[in-house]
Amino acid sequence: MAVKKAALACTVCGSRNYTITVKPERNARLEVKKFCRHCGKYTLHKETR
Numbered sequence: 001m002a003v004k005k006a007a008l009a010c011t012v013c014g015s016r017n018y019t020i021t022v023k024p025e026r027n028a029r030l031e032v033k034k035f036c037r038h039c040g041k042y043t044l045h046k047e048t049r
């Protein structure tokens with residue numbers, strides 16, 4: 001079964017700070033709070049593809 005790579009992008013500055021692997025059958029777009037070193041704080045990150 002193939003896994004897909006997705007990036008988590010900061011919703012404030014738009015930089016892609018994290019790379020994750022997702023199952024292909026999962027269509028929901030992931031939204032997590034992670035630390036953004038560009039913003040210097042925790043921001044909401046969204047999955048991009």
Ligand SMILES: [Zn+2]
Nearest residue numbers: 010013036039
């Ligand atoms: Zn940011």
